[in-house]
Amino acid sequence: DTGVSQDPRHKITKRGQNVTFRCDPISEHNRLYWYRQTLGQGPEFLTYFQNEAQLEKSRLLSDRFSAERPKGSFSTLEIQRTEQGDSAMYLCASSFVQSYEQYFGPGTRLTVT
């Protein structure tokens, strides 16, 4: 499968714990995006990378959130000191710089108890 992959698919954690998600984009896609989707809502933009550079972060991304894309390949999204409000589906998407089409992964569903 050459699509966007995300790991894990599901994560249950207790409030206050740290969690890390991984996204592997489509090979050679320069841009990588993170979105968050809560129940009854469409995905909301969190941040994006062009190669290894993080170029924009949404105001939704509090200081407890950090994302990296070392070497411009896979990306990780870490949430520190999780809160119940962080429960959501975290989606990753990738694209070429010159393309407006984004391809989405299956998402990681986070449940904070």
Next chain:
Amino acid sequence: AQSVSQHNHHVILSEAASLELGCNYSYGGTVNLFWYVQYPGQHLQLLLKYFSEDPLVKGIKGFEAEFIKSKFSFNLRKPSVQWSDTAEYFCAVNSYYGNNRLAFGKGNQVVVIP
């Protein structure tokens, strides 16, 4: 900032009925417009896109959408739905210039009854 409005969040219809989902966006500049679909248990997939071409766009599975610039709308249509069209449909917009980040609407949950 861009925003997208979708109405009639829950739609139930019978097979062979026609479907139309409304999408209105708010943005002053040139935009690209998309409809994404999420079938049960699957990830978001691109259904169709508008990139400043013919305002009537045809996508996969018999879907089409019409861009009406004066109304800031990009409505999705299908003349005759099938049970397999049961899914959630999201309208999205991004700026023609910029980082390509997508702004999504809240989605339409469509259930087609056989």
